[in-house]
Amino acid sequence: MPIQKILLVDDSKTELYHLSDVLGKRGYKVRTAENADDAMRHLAEDKPDLILMDVVMPGQNGFQLTRTITRDPRWSAVPVIMCTSKNQETDKVWGMRQGARDYIVKPVNTEELVTKIKAFD
Numbered sequence: 001m002p003i004q005k006i007l008l009v010d011d012s013k014t015e016l017y018h019l020s021d022v023l024g025k026r027g028y029k030v031r032t033a034e035n036a037d038d039a040m041r042h043l044a045e046d047k048p049d050l051i052l053m054d055v056v057m058p059g060q061n062g063f064q065l066t067r068t069i070t071r072d073p074r075w076s077a078v079p080v081i082m083c084t085s086k087n088q089e090t091d092k093v094w095g096m097r098q099g100a101r102d103y104i105v106k107p108v109n110t111e112e113l114v115t116k117i118k119a120f121d
Contacts, residue, residue: 002121003049008032009039009062010054010083015106019052019083022110028117036060036068043075050120052113053100055084055091063098070099079120083108 006028010016013034020030031048033039036059042048051069055062062082069075081102082095092103102116 001049003028003117005029005031005046005048005050006117007039007042007048007051009034009036009051009057009065011035011057012054015054019108019113022108022113023117026114036065039065040068043069047075048078050117051078051080052083053080055082055086055095063094066095066100067098081116083113 006023008016008019008030011034016032016034020032023030031042031046033042035057053062053066062084066080066082069078070080079101080099081104082100083104083106084091085106087105095103101120104113104116
């Protein structure tokens with residue numbers, strides 16, 4: 001099933017705007033959430049095909065939220081791509097252990113991001 005609906009979770013309005021614009025221009029339907037509570041509300045309303053997840057956020061961080069989502073049977077099939085400025089190998093390994101299916105470092109290379117998303121089609 002091709003990826004059409006993406007949930008973008010990031011506490012930066014600038015990042016949300018930029019990535020929404022980039023993905024929207026490529027035909028994806030993007031919903032945004034600025035924190036874990038927003039993300040969970042969006043998940044309950046309309047299950048996305050893929051989630052792009054920041055790590056550093058107030059309250060529950062992206063690692064914790066990814067673990068919560070990927071261990072819940074309702075959403076465990078939804079791939080999560082960590083999209084973060086945390087660029088250490090240990091961060092990537094930890095993100096994948098929490099259930100992320102891929103990891104991309106900010107600033108995001110648009111073509112690399114689209115390639116990673118299309119890998120789940």
